[in-house]
Amino acid sequence: MEFVVGGVVVRLLQGDITEVEAGAIVNAANSYLEHGGGVAGAIVRKGGWVIQEESREWVRRHGPVPVGGVAVTSAGRLRAKYVIHAVGPRCGVEPIEKLGEAVKNALLKADELGVESVALPAISTGIFGCPYRDAALQTAAAIRETAPKLKSVKLIMVVLYGEEAYRAFADVFKKVLAG
Template sequence: MTEFRFPNGVVVELIKGDITTLGTDAVVNAANSYLEHGGGVAGAIVRRGGWEIQEESREWVRRHGPVPVGGIAVTGAGRLRAKYVIHAVGPRCGVDPIEKLDDAVTNSLRKADELNLVSIAFPAISTGIFGCPYEDAAVIMAKAIMREAPKLSSVKRIVICLYDDEAFNVFNRVFNRELKDFRTS
């Protein structure tokens, strides 16, 4: 684990593990615009959390329409240890501008703060089937967090949960470079 601490007390942790097992208030899902959770992180969240997450997601899309790239939707977390799933639609690399990842991270953090949550966990959004390189995603996520963390009031813990060694190593290197002034461990 690598840890960074901002002057307002917000702690950012990079860990290697399974995001579906974390006990954060919110888990961010790397979602598609229609909130159909078949594979990757989305599929794992539904398998662990229960089919009600998929049903709530479909109801959200019926009511509000597809989630735009960079946008978010919130559902309950079913049997996950979290209270909410924040479904963030990241960009498809080669199709959407990768900068939309900044919007997805920013909107997730702001929604968690709006919901008065204390902790939130992110996967490596857009790096799976959406094809974005770890390096690019890590830089965008680190910069968005560095910009938004000082503005947060209720959120005090941001976890970046990477599933494998390669993702963890790249994110760890990038976050150590981008957030070097806040490194604690």
């Protein structure tokens, strides 16, 4: 499924984000950039331990990444140049709007890095417990707001693991981005 927002192609895909070829892959991270499970664990398993090492070094230098914030490391063996670690909210603990902030900051960071394509997962829907529909609304709104401001990014891929996530995001994206 594909949309065009502010001249940027937004493509919704079902699959494994670690298999996607993109200038940058966004990781659904925690503030300490410890990548044990979910998307983060898969990115380190596939991309290599160097991603975890660089993440720890980033935290040593800058401190924990705030909710809604981002950090950047190399992508190791992934088919990308960078991993942008975006910290989404823990649903029920931090405001859901921080998810939109994380998406916006990840897209702006990808643009700053000069990449033409970026792949996003369903941030905060795993262990952080946000419902797919709520995450999709925040993600779509952030894309709608940020895409027209991007200069180098021409393709945003939202890569969803599983049919349930894909259906929820597709339903929301049709309403928010197709208009």
